[in-house]
Each structure stands twice: as structure tokens, then as C-alpha cells.
Amino acid sequence: MKFETPAGQNPIDQLKVVGKPTDRIDGKYKTTGTAPYAYERHGVAPNQAYGYVVGAAIAKGSITRMDTAVAKAAPGVLAVISTLDYPKPLPLSQSNTAHLFGGAGVEHYHQAIALVVAETFEQARAAAALIRTDYARTAGKFDLAKEAPNAPLKGGSSDEGSAAPPIDRVGDFAKAFAAAPVKIDQTYTTSDESHAMMEPHASIAAWNGDKLTVWTSNQMIAWGKRDLAKTLSLPEANVRLDSPYVGGGFGGKLFIRADAVLAALGAKAAGRPVKVALTRPMMANNTTHRPATIQHVRLGATKDGKLTAIAHNSISGNLPKGDPETAVSQTKLLYAAPNRETYLKLAVLDLPEGNAMRAPGEAPGLMVLEMAMDELAEKLGMDPVQLRIVNDTMVDPEKPERPFSQRHLIECLRTGADRFGWSRRNAKPAQVRDGRWLVGMGMAVGFRNSMVMKSAARIRLERDGRLTVETDMTDIGTGTYTILAQTAAEMMGVGLDQVTVKLGDSDFPASAGSGGQWGANNSTAGLYAACTKLRETVAQKLGFNAADVTFADGKVSAGNRSVALRDAARDGAVVAEEAIEFGDLDKKYQQSTFAAHFVEAAVDAYTGEARIRRMLAVCDAGRILNPKAARSQVIGAMTMGVGSALIEELAVDKRFGFFVNHDLAGYEVPVHADIPHQDVIFLDYPDDKSSPMKAKGVGELGLCGVGAAIANAIYNATGVRVRDYPITLDKHLAGLPQVA
Numbered sequence: 122m123k124f125e126t127p128a129g130q131n132p133i134d135q136l137k138v139v140g141k142p143t144d145r146i147d148g149k150y151k152t153t154g155t156a157p158y159a160y161e162r163h164g165v166a167p168n169q170a171y172g173y174v175v176g177a178a179i180a181k182g183s184i185t186r187m188d189t190a191v192a193k194a195a196p197g198v199l200a201v202i203s204t205l206d207y208p209k210p211l212p213l214s215q216s217n218t219a220h221l222f223g224g225a226g227v228e229h230y231h232q233a234i235a236l237v238v239a240e241t242f243e244q245a246r247a248a249a250a251l252i253r254t255d256y257a258r259t260a261g262k263f264d265l266a267k268e269a270p271n272a273p274l275k276g277g278s279s280d281e282g283s284a285a286p287p288i289d290r291v292g293d294f295a296k297a298f299a300a301a302p303v304k305i306d307q308t309y310t311t312s313d314e315s316h317a318m319m320e321p322h323a324s325i326a327a328w329n330g331d332k333l334t335v336w337t338s339n340q341m342i343a344w345g346k347r348d349l350a351k352t353l354s355l356p357e358a359n360v361r362l363d364s365p366y367v368g369g370g371f372g373g374k375l376f377i378r379a380d381a382v383l384a385a386l387g388a389k390a391a392g393r394p395v396k397v398a399l400t401r402p403m404m405a406n407n408t409t410h411r412p413a414t415i416q417h418v419r420l421g422a423t424k425d426g427k428l429t430a431i432a433h434n435s436i437s438g439n440l441p442k443g444d445p446e447t448a449v450s451q452t453k454l455l456y457a458a459p460n461r462e463t464y465l466k467l468a469v470l471d472l473p474e475g476n477a478m479r480a481p482g483e484a485p486g487l488m489v490l491e492m493a494m495d496e497l498a499e500k501l502g503m504d505p506v507q508l509r510i511v512n513d514t515m516v517d518p519e520k521p522e523r524p525f526s527q528r529h530l531i532e533c534l535r536t537g538a539d540r541f542g543w544s545r546r547n548a549k550p551a552q553v554r555d556g557r558w559l560v561g562m563g564m565a566v567g568f569r570n571s572m573v574m575k576s577a578a579r580i581r582l583e584r585d586g587r588l589t590v591e592t593d594m595t596d597i598g599t600g601t602y603t604i605l606a607q608t609a610a611e612m613m614g615v616g617l618d619q620v621t622v623k624l625g626d627s628d629f630p631a632s633a634g635s636g637g638q639w640g641a642n643n644s645t646a647g648l649y650a651a652c653t654k655l656r657e658t659v660a661q662k663l664g665f666n667a668a669d670v671t672f673a674d675g676k677v678s679a680g681n682r683s684v685a686l687r688d689a690a691r692d693g694a695v696v697a698e699e700a701i702e703f704g705d706l707d708k709k710y711q712q713s714t715f716a717a718h719f720v721e722a723a724v725d726a727y728t729g730e731a732r733i734r735r736m737l738a739v740c741d742a743g744r745i746l747n748p749k750a751a752r753s754q755v756i757g758a759m760t761m762g763v764g765s766a767l768i769e770e771l772a773v774d775k776r777f778g779f780f781v782n783h784d785l786a787g788y789e790v791p792v793h794a795d796i797p798h799q800d801v802i803f804l805d806y807p808d809d810k811s812s813p814m815k816a817k818g819v820g821e822l823g824l825c826g827v828g829a830a831i832a833n834a835i836y837n838a839t840g841v842r843v844r845d846y847p848i849t850l851d852k853h854l855a856g857l858p859q860v861a
């Protein structure tokens with residue numbers, strides 16, 4: 122099905138099932154421990170052995186010798202695979218920056234260099250400790266600040282809607298900035314961050330002749346199948362991935378990692394199925410992370426707050442073949458200003474691979490831009506909400522002929538300010554106390570692009586009238602099972618309990634996958650297309666004119682004639698498979714999502730400890746397909762924002778090039794005690810230029826801007842501006858108001 126013109130009235134607009142706050146149909150399995158995650162799929166292949174991955178003990182250099190003899194002779198050991206068994210690194214896939222296995226070279230710390238396969242996990246782990254490896258260490262680059270001055274310009278794309286060229290100029294920024302009566306010129310930093318999802322990277326692999334099946338934890342099944350086939354030099358037709366449940370990914374499972382590759386190699390070597398899970402330290406150092414940034418923002422404005430000049434520049438680091446963190450992308454679209462400059466620089470670092478993490482680009486970029494806007498508002502003596510309103514735009518600032526498909530940011534701001542009680546905020550910092558606590562309010566804007574892409578699904582009307590949906594789309598904790606069931610139920614006129622959804626199998630039609638907050642809109646649109654085809658087939662079988670027919674209450678009706686839906690499958694199941702394919706509406710119209718974030722924070726005047734008291738997000742993201750699941754996504758993203766702003770930081774050992782705090786004891790993430798009640802408001806503006814569903818996405822929008830809202834609230838509470846994230850107490854303690 123082609124989507125080339127704005128969506129008109131269609132069956133989804135009935136909103137009998139879609140748009141309702143619906144419990145997740147997979148929730149009962151997850152809360153009872155019966156949802157089969159990758160490592161727990163004991164029944165998919167008999168006689169599974171256990172693999173344990175050995176990681177490199179240096180960050181850069183080469184392996185000169187590896188002695189595996191003792192390990193091979195250890196109790197229970199079935200096979201030992203060494204990276205030296207492969208003279209050259211395995212082929213680099215389309216998605217990976219670092220090689221996953223093979224060759225003597227070491228590109229980063231904890232690069233996989235061996236796999237031990239044994240009868241039990243404990244035997245594999247014990248034997249792995251018996252491998253003796255000699256290295257030739259070479260000097261590496263591990264310090265972003267040190268390398269930043271010589272970093273070259275380099276554009277890049279997150280492949281998730283955030284992209285920027287090496288340098289982009291509109292108008293004459295230097296002249297306009299020099300002439301601006303009010304200016305901000307500041308440098309800010311954000312830290313390296315880990316995905317820290319609960320479920321580790323894990324895979325079970327089994328061979329049947331030359332055909333490979335991998336039961337894994339992966340967000341993008343079609344990508345994973347493609348990349349695993351390339352890495353192992355197999356035809357794609359010989360590879361199957363299956364991932365019905367994913368225990369969190371946040372971008373860290375967009376691509377195959379060493380667990381999948383080594384499980385496959387281990388299964389081949391051992392002659393039986395092998396399961397592999399990466400340890401928590403390997404998740405931090407072997408896989409990917411969000412790179413740290415050094416960002417420079419310059420804003421020039423008139424005395425009434427109109428931006429005349431805006432510049433946002435960012436430097437990040439990555440391995441030689443990597444891309445930069447695209448932190449300036451949103452600045453190209455968010456605020457009107459006639460004179461603009463953005464650029465990206467990339468320093469080559471020998472740290473583990475930097476790659477996509479929830480809202481890549483916008484998450485760290487808005488942490489900075491929206492703090493700078495707060496600083497500008499204070500310098501102007503202007504309300505921060507009003508400053509954003511004054512600089513709103515309904516068109517792409519760099520391409521004024523290209524309007525936004527929809528943009529209700531001002532309504533987000535005004536609605537949020539009213540609901541949050543923003544008028545009670547004291548604009549002068551460090552004035553509000555509650556006992557020993559300094560209390561402040563802050564706000565920021567959220568922005569995230571909405572991407573459309575081809576997505577397919579298959580739907581089958583069974584003999585008993587039930588519907589079965591099949592697509593390789595994944596549910597990474599987002600509620601995919603439920604929104605797809607809602608879509609099928611709405612389109613075919615049945616109850617939600619009459620729909621079975623099957624996900625995550627590469628033998629199913631290829632969907633858009635889970636990433637970039639594009640999953641919900643595109644996967645449901647693909648199912649919409651399949652349902653449209655099924656409706657036509659059913660109508661024809663039952664002798665109806667497809668244009669006049671209605672599907673409701675398990676019946677197909679037209680005029681005064683009504684037939685049970687199940688009658689169409691009397692002679693056998695009726696199957697329809699179709700994909701949604703998009704025209705150029707996303708090129709004619711800038712399709713984005715918007716939010717206004719409001720935070721109340723308190724800082725202990727004696728210790729500097731920060732606590733979040735209230736949080737509110739107002740989101741403009743098209744039609745919300747399931748408000749209950751969407752709220753869950755937004756408050757989860759807001760929680761991640763608390764982590765980014767206050768506690769999350771991968772500490773780099775700049776001598777030896779690794780992340781020191783590579784477990785959940787040292788890498789702190791927010792827990793229940795850190796998070797107050799969170800409010801979420803969704804504006805109701807279906808976007809007919811987005812898809813037949815008129816939806817967009819919201820799972821990453823909820824993170825964008827939160828960190829800056831927290832930082833701005835802490836400044837309002839204390840009067841101490843910290844421009845180095847995370848804002849830990851040591852960074853503002855000395856500047857807090859005197860308590861005696």
C-alpha cells in the first residue's frame with residue numbers, strides 16, 4: 122500500500138479500540154515470569170551448552186600469543202574458540218563500527234577474543250579464567266578533552282532521524298552575533314552513558330546443516346539477519362533470528378553484538394546448540410554506549426527575546442570508522458533565527474564503540490541547548506516559557522518553504538505552565554526554601570523527529586473467526602503486542618481477545634523494527650495495510666462491495682445484510698500480507714514531535730544533595746494509539762532523563778582506556794526512591810501526513826529536554842549554574858548559599 126497523500130477518514134478513526142488506555146496483553150506473561158527471554162528459551166533447541174566470552178585486557182594493540190590448552194582440558198569443556206583461529210577479523214557488517222571477532226588486533230577494551238563452551242555455565246566461566254593471553258600494547262587515545270582541539274569536522278547520522286553535515290551555515294552568523302544586544306556564549310559537557318538495560322545481550326544458536334537459527338535479544342530483526350549473515354559469510358536465506366521478547370534495549374540492541382556471533386561459532390565448534398550471555402562489564406565495554414560531548418552554544422537576541430543568531434557546535438569521540446553524536450541536529454529545526462551555524466567534530470578515540478542510545482543526538486543536544494536558552498532568558502529578564510514562545514516557528518528555519526506537518530509546541534508550553542503552576546515560580550534563584558531544602562522550578566522544550574519507513578505484516582482470519590498477526594516487529598517493553606492487536610481489532614471489527622500477535626521472527630514479514638521512536642507508527646501502518654487487503658478479500662468472499670462494507674462486532678455488514686466474519690474462513694484460513702510504503706510527504710513536510718517539560722527540584726542546603734519533587738511532560742506526537750502504554754514510555758524516558766542529569770556517567774580510565782564503573786554497583790541509575798510522581802499530558806492532534814494511523818512516536822520524545830529542565834530547576838533552586846553533566850553535588854556544593 123502506498124501512502125502518498127494525507128490520510129482521509131478511515132476505519133482507525135472509529136477509535137473503538139485504538140486510542141483507548143489498554144492493558145498490555147503481554148503483561149501477564151512478564152509479571153508471572155513466563156515470558157521467554159532469549160537466554161531462557163530452554164525448549165527451542167535440545168541439549169544446550171553454555172558459552173562464556175573472554176574480553177581483551179587491553180584497549181589497543183595486538184595479541185601475540187594465546188594459550189588455550191589448559192582451558193580445553195578443564196572439566197566439562199566442549200570447545201574453545203580463539204580470535205587467533207581467524208587470521209582476519211570477521212567481515213564488518215553494515216551496522217557495526219567495531220569488528221566483533223577475529224584477528225590479532227585489539228580495537229577496544231573487552232573486545233571479544235575467545236569463547237569457552239562447556240556443559241555448565243560455571244564450567245565455562247572457570248575454564249575461561251585459565252586462558253593465558255600475551256599482548257603487545259600500543260598507545261591509545263582515551264581523553265576527549267585532550268583530543269578535541271585537533272578533532273576534524275565530520276558530519277553524521279544516527280540513522281534514527283538525527284543527522285547533520287560537518288558544517289551548516291545560513292545567513293551571516295558572525296555579523297549577527299556581534300551586533301546582538303544580548304548574547305550567550307558558553308561551553309557545556311555531557312558524559313559517556315551506558316544503556317544499562319535489565320536483560321543482557323544474550324543469544325542461543327543452533328545449526329541444522331548449513332542453516333543457522335539464533336534466538337536472541339534484538340530490536341531490529343531484519344537488520345540483525347542481514348548483518349549476521351554478512352559477518353558469518355552466509356546467505357541471508359540460511360539465517361533465522363527469533364526475538365519475541367526483549368528486556369530493554371534503548372538502542373543498544375539495534376545491531377548484532379558478540380553474543381550472537383560467538384553463539385553461532387560456538388555451536389558450530391561444539392556440534393550442539395550454545396547459549397551466550399554477555400556479563401554486565403562486557404555490556405558496558407564490549408557493546409556500545411552514548412558518547413560524551415563537548416558542546417559550544419552561542420545565542421544572540423534582541424532585547425525583546427527574538428533570536429537573531431544561533432550557533433551550536435559539538436565535539437564527540439568514537440573509533441576510527443564511527444560517527445559523531447549528532448547533538449546539533451535539533452538546533453537546525455527548533456527555533457527561528459535568520460543567522461545560523463552548526464557543526465560537528467569527531468575525535469578518534471580508542472574507547473568502546475559509540476553508537477545509538479535512546480534519542481541519539483537530541484538527548485545530549487537538548488540538555489545543552491535548553492540550558493543555554495534558560496541562561497538567555499535570565500539575561501533578558503524574560504520568562505523562559507515566553508522566550509520559547511517568541512521564537513517558535515511553523516516552518517523549517519533553514520527551508521522556510523517546508524512547513525511542519527503539525528507543530529503545537531506553544532500549546533504544550535502554555536498547557537504545561539498552567540498545569541504545573543509555573544506562575545508561582547520565583548524568577549530570582551535561591552529564594553525559595555522548605556526547611557533545609559532550596560527549591561526551584563525549571564523547564565525545557567523536547568523535540569524529536571518522526572521517521573517513516575516501509576513496514577510489512579501478515580494477518581490471517583482463522584476458521585474460528587480469530588485473527589493471527591505475524592510480523593518481525595519487536596516488543597522491547599514498549600507495548601507493541603498490544604497496539605498491533607488494537608489495530609487489527611479496530612480494522613476487522615472484533616474484540617481485542619480475538620487477536621493473537623506473533624512477533625520477532627525473521628521468517629515473518631519484515632517490519633520497521635524498534636528504534637528511533639518509529640516503531641509504533643510504522644508497524645501499525647504496515648498492519649493497517651495488511652488489514653485493508655484482508656477486508657477486501659473477506660468482502661469479496663462474502664459477496665459484498667468492499668467500498669460499502671463495515672466490520673463491527675464480529676460481523677461484516679452492508680445495507681440491511683450482515684454476515685459473521687468467520688464465515689469468510691469457512692473453507693480455510695484467509696490470509697493477507699502487505700506493506701506500507703511511503704511517498705514524499707515527509708519531504709514536503711517536516712514531521713517532528715514536541716514536548717514541554719517542567720520540573721521542581723530541591724537541593725539540600727547543607728549537603729548539596731539534589732532531589733526531584735515533581736515532573737510534568739506535555740507531548741504533541743500525533744494520535745496516541747494507547748495512552749496507557751504511551752504514558753509508561755514517557756515516564757520511563759523522564760526517569761532516564763533524571764539519570765542523565767544527576768547521576769549517570771561512565772568513568773573513563775584515561776591511562777588504560779576502559780570504563781571503570783562497568784556494573785550496576787558503580788554505574789548508578791535512578792531507582793524508585795529517586796523518582797516522584799510524574800504527570801504526562803498528550804495533546805490530541807492526529808497527523809494525517811504521517812501515516813494512515815495519523816500517529817508519530819513518543820518513546821524518545823519523553824527523554825528529550827528532561828535533563829535541561831532538571832538542570833534549570835537546580836539552578837533556580839541554588840543560584841549555581843553547573844554546565845557539566847551529570848550535576849553531582851561536588852560541582853555546586855561550594856557555591857550554595859550560606860546556611861549560617
